[in-house]
Amino acid sequence: MPELCACAEFPKIEVRTPLVIVQHVGERAKPTNTAKMLAAMVPSVQMIHFPLLDRSFDETPFDRQDVVFKTLYPREDAEPLVGAPSEPVGIAILDGTWHQCSRMSRRVPRVRDFPCVALPEGPASIWRVRTQHDARGMSTFEAGVRVIEILEGRAVVEPLLRAFEIVTARALYMKGRLRSPEVPRDWDLALADGE
Numbered sequence: 001m002p003e004l005c006a007c008a009e010f011p012k013i014e015v016r017t018p019l020v021i022v023q024h025v026g027e028r029a030k031p032t033n034t035a036k037m038l039a040a041m042v043p044s045v046q047m048i049h050f051p052l053l054d055r056s057f058d059e060t061p062f063d064r065q066d067v068v069f070k071t072l073y074p075r076e077d078a079e080p081l082v083g084a085p086s087e088p089v090g091i092a093i094l095d096g097t098w099h100q101c102s103r104m105s106r107r108v109p110r111v112r113d114f115p116c117v118a119l120p121e122g123p124a125s126i127w128r129v130r131t132q133h134d135a136r137g138m139s140t141f142e143a144g145v146r147v148i149e150i151l152e153g154r155a156v157v158e159p160l161l162r163a164f165e166i167v168t169a170r171a172l173y174m175k176g177r178l179r180s181p182e183v184p185r186d187w188d189l190a191l192a193d194g195e
Contacts (some may be wrong), residue, residue: 001045001143002176003192004170004173004181006163006166006167006170008041009163009166009167010041010163011035011041011045011159011160011163012041013041013042013051013156013157013159013160014038014042014043014044015042016045016089016109016151016152017089017091017146017147017148017151018044018045018061018067018069018090018091019037019038019044019045019048019049019090019091019093019144019147019148019154020045020047020062020069020090020091020093021035021045021046021047021093021095021140021144022048022050022092022094022095022104022108023035023047023048023050023095023096024049024050024051024094024095024096024097024101024104025049025050026097026100026162027067027094027095027096027100028049028147029051032129032130032171033088033095033140033165034127034139034140034141035047035093035095035140035141035143035144037130037141037163037164037167038144038145039158040042041096041143041159041163042160043084044147046061046142048061048177050104050108051152057108057109059109059110059121060195062090062092062110064090064178066088066142067075067088067089067090067094068088068089068090069089069090069092069114070085070089070090070091070092070114070115070116070117070119071090071091071092071094071105071111071112071113071114071115071117072091072092072093072094072116072118072119072143072147073094073101073102073105073116073118074107074116074118074119074136075116077116078114078116078117078192079115079116079117080117080118080119081117081118081119081120081147081150081151082150083150083151083153085151089151090161091117091147092110092111092114093144093147094108094140094141098137099117100107100142108119111119113181116145119143119146119147119150122146124188125137125138125139125142125152126164126165126168126187126191127139127141127142127164127168128140128168128173128177129168129171129175130171131165141160141164142164143162145157145160145161146152165183166183167186169181169182169183172191177191178190178191
């Protein structure tokens, strides 16, 4: 439905924080993948794929002497991500199912050796287009936006949040999970009614 396309709503946001999305190859063709939206709205985001059978894993986005990279994944040894770090920080964001990300956090070259950070508790995911199997689960877009918000402030992410709400509402409407393609005032009530 072309009238429900939200591409025209996508802002272009510049951020200081280096973000590298490590996308599981199984996510590349999924229409419900949100990492591509984050990369479209934040042009500095770099995306690399793992595992690849036809070529080696591209580690070059991590080759920065001026940045300390950390992997966003809530392993037992993960420290909470906090604002105002003492050194320039880059974040490797894993993109896949919860199980795929768990494996990637332990197996992807370089990524497995970075210290892990976890997001503090925050609002529940509105991306109910895909089922979450863990209460901490959220879309890659939401995880990336939370990282930017923590490290750079709420004002930077406001346009991203607005665009994501529009995309989410329209996707849920097309799936028959919302009564209208308009952004609901209260996501919890709207989703409870629509399910």
